[in-house]
Amino acid sequence: MNINIKMALAAVILAVGMFFSAAVLSKFFVRIRHEKTLEVKGFSETNVISDIGRFTCRIQFRGAGLKEAYEGLQAGRSRVQVYLAQRGFKPGEISTEPVEVLKVARRDDQGREMNEVEFYDGTQNLVVESGDVERIRDAAIAINELIREGIDLRVFDPEFYVSDLKDVKVALLSRATEDGYERAEALARNSKGKVGSLVSAQQGVFQITRQNSTDTSGYGLYDTTTIKKTAKAVVTLEYAIATEK
Numbered sequence: 001m002n003i004n005i006k007m008a009l010a011a012v013i014l015a016v017g018m019f020f021s022a023a024v025l026s027k028f029f030v031r032i033r034h035e036k037t038l039e040v041k042g043f044s045e046t047n048v049i050s051d052i053g054r055f056t057c058r059i060q061f062r063g064a065g066l067k068e069a070y071e072g073l074q075a076g077r078s079r080v081q082v083y084l085a086q087r088g089f090k091p092g093e094i095s096t097e098p099v100e101v102l103k104v105a106r107r108d109d110q111g112r113e114m115n116e117v118e119f120y121d122g123t124q125n126l127v128v129e130s131g132d133v134e135r136i137r138d139a140a141i142a143i144n145e146l147i148r149e150g151i152d153l154r155v156f157d158p159e160f161y162v163s164d165l166k167d168v169k170v171a172l173l174s175r176a177t178e179d180g181y182e183r184a185e186a187l188a189r190n191s192k193g194k195v196g197s198l199v200s201a202q203q204g205v206f207q208i209t210r211q212n213s214t215d216t217s218g219y220g221l222y223d224t225t226t227i228k229k230t231a232k233a234v235v236t237l238e239y240a241i242a243t244e245k
Contacts, residue, residue, distance in 0.1 A: 036193075036240075036241050037199055037238050037239065037240055037241060038184055038187060038188065038193075038195070038238070038239050038241045039236065039237070039238045040180045040183045040184045040187065040236075040237050040238075040239070041180060041183070041204075041234060041235065041236050041237070042176040042177055042178070042179040042180025042181070042183065042234070042235045042236075042237060043176055043179055043232070043233070043234050044172045044173075044175035044176040044179055044232070044233050045172070045230055045231065045232040045233070046168065046171070046172060046230070046231055047211060047228065047229070047230050047231075048162050048168055048208075048228075048229050048230070048231050049162075049227060049228055049229075050133050050160035050161055050162055050226075050227045050228075050229065051131055051133065051161075051162065051163050051164075052129065052130075052131060052133070052160065052161040052162075052163055053129070053130055053131075053132070053133035053135075053136030053137065053158055053159070053160050053161075053227075054127065054128065054129040054130075054136065054158065054159050054160075054161075055127075055128055055136060055139070055140040055155065055156060055157070055158040055159065056125050056126070056127050056128075056155070056156040057080055057125065057126045057128070057143060057153060057154070057155050057156075058123055058124070058125050058153070058154040058155075058156070059073060059076040059077050059080060059123065059124050059125075059126065059151065059152070059153055060073075060076075060121065060122065060123050060152040060153070060154065061073040061075075061076055061121075061122050061152055062119050062120070062121050062122075062152075063119060063120050063122065064119055064120075065120065066101065066120050068120075069101060069119075069120035069121065069122040070099070070101070070122060072122070073099060073122040073123070073124055076151045076152065076153070077096070077124055077126065079146065079149070079151055080126055080143070080146065080151070080153070081094065081126070083143060083146060084126075084128060084139065084143075087135065087138075087139045087142070087143075088132075088135060089128060089130060089135070089139070093128060093129055093130045094126055094127070094128050095126070095127045095129070096124070096125075096126055097124060097125040097126070097127065098124070099122060099123070099124045100122070100123045100124070101120055101121070101122045101123075102120070102121040102122075102123075103117050103120060104117065104118050104119050104120070104121060105117060105118060106118035133160055133227050134227070136158050136160075137158055137160075137227065140155055140157070140158040143155055157225065159224040159225070160224055160225070160226060160227050160229075161224060162208070162229070162231075165208075165231075168231050169206060169231070169233065172206075172231060172232070172233035173203065173233050173235060175233075176233045176234060176235045177201070177235055177237065180235055180236075180237040181195070181237070181239075184237065184239045184241075188239075188241050191241075193241045193242060194241065194242050195239050195240075195241060196239060196240030196241060196242055197239070197240050198237060198238070198239055198240075199238040199239060199240055200237070200238040201235060201236070201237050201238070202235065202236040202237075203233075203234075203235055204233070204234030204235060204236060205217065205218065205219065205220035205234070206220050206231070206232070206233055207220060207221045207231070207232040207233075208221060208222045208223055208229050208230070208231050208232075209221055209223050209229065209230055209232070210223050210225070210226040210228070210229060210230070211226070211228050211229060211230050212230075213230070
């Protein structure tokens with residue numbers, strides 16, 4: 001075989017190789033061009049019941065002197081503690097915060113403060129916390145009866161919390177991710193595509209609202225006013241979608 005024939009044969013082999021390489025590359029780039037992404041949101045919710053309740057009683061007493069203010073405050077606190085014990089609360093469920101005393105200056109006829117104390121305002125908080133959330137709710141309402149006895153008392157609204165919120169959140173995120181994947185599959189089928197790998201995932205805000213509520217917030221919500229609540233989770237998922245036939 002002379003050199004001309006060899007060169008011609010080599011050229012043919014090279015040309016055929018380049019043709020098949022171009023075909024493979026073309027097919028590869030066609031596939032790449034058809035690889036798109038699909039963004040979906042997944043949602044899940046579940047009803048939860050609070051297992052921790054808390055409310056605060058603020059006892060107040062005004063006295064002409066410091067001793068009178070303190071003794072009056074002590075008497076009011078003792079009466080509240082007795083009342084709470086009668087409602088079934090144990091000593092370990094009641095915490096006592098420090099006493100605060102405010103000096104109130106006397107004012108002259110023009111309303112200017114004088115260098116003389118007119119009276120002392122004493123305050124002290126009792127915080128009641130229990131796993132018996134119904135008892136907390138009922139006591140926070142009924143304790144106002146003590147006002148009729150002359151006790152200067154302010155009762156703050158009870159608050160209710162869920163102690164295993166971390167576990168609830170993990171379960172909701174798992175279910176929201178499954179929901180998002182099902183949505184992606186439905187959308188992909190309609191466009192003759194197939195869901196591929198997960199490209200990105202982002203957790204949305206976590207909402208805890210009263211049941212049957214439509215309240216939402218971009219910063220998240222945690223309703224503490226009700227015993228029965230609904231926890232909601234949202235995730236944003238992005239999947240690769242192959243549309244090649």
